[in-house]
Amino acid sequence: xTPRGFPVxxxxxxxxxxxxxxxxxxLDALLLTTEPELRYxxxxxxxxxxxxxxxxxxxxxxxxxxxxxxxxIGAALMRTxxxxxxxxxxxxxxxxxxVSLLAGALCDLVAERGAIGVPSGxxxxxxxxxxxxxxxxxxxxxxxFRDDAGVMRRLRMVKSGAEIEKIRESCAIANRAFARVPEIxxxxxxxxxVFRDFQRLCLEEGADWVPYVAGGAxxxxxxxxxxxxxxRPLAPGDVLMLDTGLVRDGYFCDFDRxxxxxxxxxxxxxxxxxxIAATLAGFDRARxxxxxxxxxxxxxxxxxxxxxxxxxxxxxxxxxxxxxxxPSLIPADxxxxxxxxxxxxxxxxxxxxxxxxxxxxxxxxxxGGAEWLSDPVRRLAELPL
Amino acid sequence: xTPRGFPVxxxxxxxxxxxxxxxxxxLDALLLTTEPELRYxxxxxxxxxxxxxxxxxxxxxxxxxxxxxxxxIGAALMRTxxxxxxxxxxxxxxxxxxVSLLAGALCDLVAERGAIGVPSGxxxxxxxxxxxxxxxxxxxxxxxFRDDAGVMRRLRMVKSGAEIEKIRESCAIANRAFARVPEIxxxxxxxxxVFRDFQRLCLEEGADWVPYVAGGAxxxxxxxxxxxxxxRPLAPGDVLMLDTGLVRDGYFCDFDRxxxxxxxxxxxxxxxxxxIAATLAGFDRARxxxxxxxxxxxxxxxxxxxxxxxxxxxxxxxxxxxxxxxPSLIPADxxxxxxxxxxxxxxxxxxxxxxxxxxxxxxxxxxGGAEWLSDPVRRLAELPL
Numbered sequence: 001x002t003p004r005g006f007p008v009x010x011x012x013x014x015x016x017x018x019x020x021x022x023x024x025x026x027l028d029a030l031l032l033t034t035e036p037e038l039r040y041x042x043x044x045x046x047x048x049x050x051x052x053x054x055x056x057x058x059x060x061x062x063x064x065x066x067x068x069x070x071x072x073i074g075a076a077l078m079r080t081x082x083x084x085x086x087x088x089x090x091x092x093x094x095x096x097x098x099v100s101l102l103a104g105a106l107c108d109l110v111a112e113r114g115a116i117g118v119p120s121g122x123x124x125x126x127x128x129x130x131x132x133x134x135x136x137x138x139x140x141x142x143x144x145f146r147d148d149a150g151v152m153r154r155l156r157m158v159k160s161g162a163e164i165e166k167i168r169e170s171c172a173i174a175n176r177a178f179a180r181v182p183e184i185x186x187x188x189x190x191x192x193x194v195f196r197d198f199q200r201l202c203l204e205e206g207a208d209w210v211p212y213v214a215g216g217a218x219x220x221x222x223x224x225x226x227x228x229x230x231x232r233p234l235a236p237g238d239v240l241m242l243d244t245g246l247v248r249d250g251y252f253c254d255f256d257r258x259x260x261x262x263x264x265x266x267x268x269x270x271x272x273x274x275x276i277a278a279t280l281a282g283f284d285r286a287r288x289x290x291x292x293x294x295x296x297x298x299x300x301x302x303x304x305x306x307x308x309x310x311x312x313x314x315x316x317x318x319x320x321x322x323x324x325x326x327p328s329l330i331p332a333d334x335x336x337x338x339x340x341x342x343x344x345x346x347x348x349x350x351x352x353x354x355x356x357x358x359x360x361x362x363x364x365x366x367x368g369g370a371e372w373l374s375d376p377v378r379r380l381a382e383l384p385l
Numbered sequence: 386x387t388p389r390g391f392p393v394x395x396x397x398x399x400x401x402x403x404x405x406x407x408x409x410x411x412l413d414a415l416l417l418t419t420e421p422e423l424r425y426x427x428x429x430x431x432x433x434x435x436x437x438x439x440x441x442x443x444x445x446x447x448x449x450x451x452x453x454x455x456x457x458i459g460a461a462l463m464r465t466x467x468x469x470x471x472x473x474x475x476x477x478x479x480x481x482x483x484v485s486l487l488a489g490a491l492c493d494l495v496a497e498r499g500a501i502g503v504p505s506g507x508x509x510x511x512x513x514x515x516x517x518x519x520x521x522x523x524x525x526x527x528x529x530f531r532d533d534a535g536v537m538r539r540l541r542m543v544k545s546g547a548e549i550e551k552i553r554e555s556c557a558i559a560n561r562a563f564a565r566v567p568e569i570x571x572x573x574x575x576x577x578x579v580f581r582d583f584q585r586l587c588l589e590e591g592a593d594w595v596p597y598v599a600g601g602a603x604x605x606x607x608x609x610x611x612x613x614x615x616x617r618p619l620a621p622g623d624v625l626m627l628d629t630g631l632v633r634d635g636y637f638c639d640f641d642r643x644x645x646x647x648x649x650x651x652x653x654x655x656x657x658x659x660x661i662a663a664t665l666a667g668f669d670r671a672r673x674x675x676x677x678x679x680x681x682x683x684x685x686x687x688x689x690x691x692x693x694x695x696x697x698x699x700x701x702x703x704x705x706x707x708x709x710x711x712p713s714l715i716p717a718d719x720x721x722x723x724x725x726x727x728x729x730x731x732x733x734x735x736x737x738x739x740x741x742x743x744x745x746x747x748x749x750x751x752x753g754g755a756e757w758l759s760d761p762v763r764r765l766a767e768l769p770l
Binding site for chain 2: 046051052053076088094125131195203209212214225227311324328
């Protein structure tokens with residue numbers, strides 16, 4: 001197991017890179033409010049974000065170290081990070097839940113007429129009450145809030161070596177858990193029980209926690225890939241799919257496996273083989289200089305001859321501190337792949353009405369091409385009856 | 386086990402209650418964007434919200450049924466709910482990620498000059514990109530967005546009988562898991578291993594998933610209650626605390642347990658006894674007509690004689706579809722308790738610098754007073770050496 005956390009140098013490098021990008025974008029500070037954004041610069045790792053009650057803020061000025069403006073309940077943990085300037089208030093405070101403290105900090109750190117970047121584009125949100133946001137804008141007189149110009153998106157898309165090792169480890173844990181699925185899944189066991197047992201396997205193999213498990217089981221394909229488990233027992237002819245985003249030390253894996261309950265029908269084997277071929281085509285195309293759209297097209301060519309995919313999903317996405325991150329493997333994504341990007345390849349086919357089959361693997365882009373992080377599947381697994 | 390989901394009547398009642406409150410508040414629709422808000426009216430339950438990529442919307446008009454405006458990937462699951470009007474788009478769409486579809490639906494459902502409520506106060510956020518929010522406001526010409534006037538907060542604070550049964554079941558699962566902690570926690574086992582094993586126990590006892598585990602272990606008290614586990618092995622004299630928010634069928638429990646590793650020092654036993662006395666005082670005060678502030682004061686009186694608590698936390702909070710919900714047991718919360726409210730009682734004391742002790746139980750308010758949902762602790766547990 002790799003050691004937990006990162007050396008301080010990692011955070012200093014991230015900060016310096018962000019500040020370079022901010023200078024180019026004409027931003028005097030970034031205001032960040034979400035879990036991965038705060039953790040990216042501080043190393044502040046806690047499951048306490050599960051509670052929606054309190055807002056948390058980080059200010060990254062154009063020069064100097066980040067400043068944390070957080071509820072007092074987080075002070076002890078934040079003091080264990082490299083962050084020195086930690087400003088706290090007693091939250092929840094119904095009159096002023098950190099807004100004055102935050103406005104004051106922004107006025108300290110950003111000159112009048114300065115520009116404060118807030119991630120505002122695709123896949124972002126502002127994690128604070130909308131009413132407080134309006135007050136904050138009024139209370140920072142003269143300073144301007146605007147989009148972060150994609151600074152955070154571009155920065156986080158390319159992972160450091162240390163980040164890649166953490167994702168590799170999460171993938172290795174899931175590889176081992178998937179290898180043990182025959183221990184828990186057989187005819188007659190409910191899908192809900194399989195989900196519970198699969199999470200147990202993930203924990204036994206070293207996951208810190210299991211934020212995401214999805215899947216399905218139905219004859220010859222599943223209706224979708226996001227539904228919760230039902231109490232229906234597995235039956236011969238079912239395709240069971242399990243998809244996990246487990247976490248170790250704050251980094252996700254995200255890949256799935258399909259299992260035929262008993263011998264698979266030839267039609268199903270052929271469809272699965274086509275998915276594997278599509279995955280391999282995506283893998284081959286996923287090299288530095290290729291675009292996300294081209295990786296999509298390589299997979300889509302195998303599956304449909306190039307029809308452009310379906311409405312239901314995409315053929316993969318970024319992966320790291322979150323289960324899904326930019327870019328998206330869709331026709332409209334022009335992101336140019338670079339070494340250090342971590343992606344999922346996730347082609348799917350609809351074999352009939354409400355009969356989906358989806359294969360997913362995780363890869364990292366290297367100088368010479370892609371490398372597998374998950375152990376790639378080559379043929380459809382069968383669970384003995 | 387109670388059956389999964391709710392009868393349609395439950396959602397119709399919630400909708401009618403919301404519409405009554407909207408009429409009183411002068412709102413012509415609600416626009417909702419977060420997981421619990423969508424699920425509250427639809428029953429749409431999925432772990433897919435772990436992916437931050439796609440926005441999801443629900444419109445609750447002043448009359449008529451809710452309208453879902455969601456990514457196509459969610460259509461199959463949404464069709465299994467009672468919602469009939471489901472409008473989808475192919476997401477992610479970098480040009481227009483549902484904004485035009487949503488604006489059109491709002492213009493269909495709300496007359497010009499109509500008022501659209503968006504939850505904007507404490508403990509809320511808007512789960513969509515800020516840039517899209519600005520576009521939406523421009524594209525719904527003449528309609529006004531404003532705070533929901535607390536409609537959602539008041540509605541969700543009082544649970545139905547069916548909701549209470551689900552929370553009761555989650556609590557029962559956690560009760561059983563906590564009873565098995567001596568199987569997994571002993572001198573020499575790392576806290577990280579205890580966390581993993583405890584999650585396994587929660588799953589074995591019937592949790593669907595375990596969104597939240599926190600805790601600590603240190604001599605005579607822990608530094609805080611939100612830090613992740615370390616690899617440090619448990620040692621004699623440690624106090625181990627485990628706090629879980631596990632979920633069954635979409636509803637949380639949230640309570641903790643303390644364990645002395647080996648015989649507890651008399652000072653620690655006295656402190657724990659005081660926490661239990663505070664919890665019982667809170668339980669006795671938690672009756673219909675009392676305020677959240679009064680329940681806080683009853684506990685604080687036992688612990689400090691009435692000093693008003695610490696900066697670090699509160700003495701409890703609401704509980705339900707989320708780990709923490711309104712109200713807060715703090716001096717400033719005037720919420721009047723009503724039958725059907727589910728609360729945690731969570732008094733804490735700081736025994737010295739970075740030495741905390743926190744006890745937490747779950748209760749439901751009934752006509753005649755509070756009822757325990759967790760099996761209340763009466764004395765500090767000791768793990769044999």
